[in-house]
Amino acid sequence: MASSKQTKGFLFGAIAGGIIGSVTALLFAPKAGKELRHDISEGARRVQEQTVRAAGQVSDTTVRIAKQIGNQATELADTARAAAGAAVSTVKQRRAELAESVEEVTDEVTDTFEEAAEEVFEDAKQLQTIN
Template identity: 45%
Template sequence: MAEKKVVKSFLWGALAGAVTGAVTALLFAPKAGKELRKDIADTAHTVGEKTVELSKKAGSSAQSIVKKSADWAVDIRSKFAKKADPEEAQNEEEETVAL
């Protein structure tokens, strides 16, 4: 248990150090203020575009999962309905064929 705490603490420290190092590198880079602000703005714009792209992919995946789940639920419901009342299921099939 103590080893997990040590590993977790080390990982948080490494992450904090990486973020601090990246910010320090940006702020102390030998660039003019305009260039630095442009770099930061470009990076923020790129991150924004990637976020939108990922959210679109996640949305389409979620819609696909919902569609599959709905189809599955309809199939299960129809199977249970047929088992519950075979005569009614047969009547529905005959009506469907007649249409």
């Protein structure tokens, strides 16, 4: 942003300096009126050409910078998209692993509970037969 302001300031300063310098040189030069008017118009034409050339360079630079920014933004978006996809994939994988672990623990607890219940039931049967 500051570079754009500096470029504009330099461009306006160069144009103003060119115009003032040309007019000053022409006005203080000892020439006839017709010759002076021709020199003034020639100087104005040169300043106009320089202005057009400078504007073209500024335009080209602006287009180039805009393309670079666009390309960088696209690359950044692609990188962010890939990172988000990787994160989602990792979360899904972790969720599946946790679900599998929970299922294994649940099965172990169920088996242990069933075994304990059978032992209690058998112990209860033995107690009934004893009594």
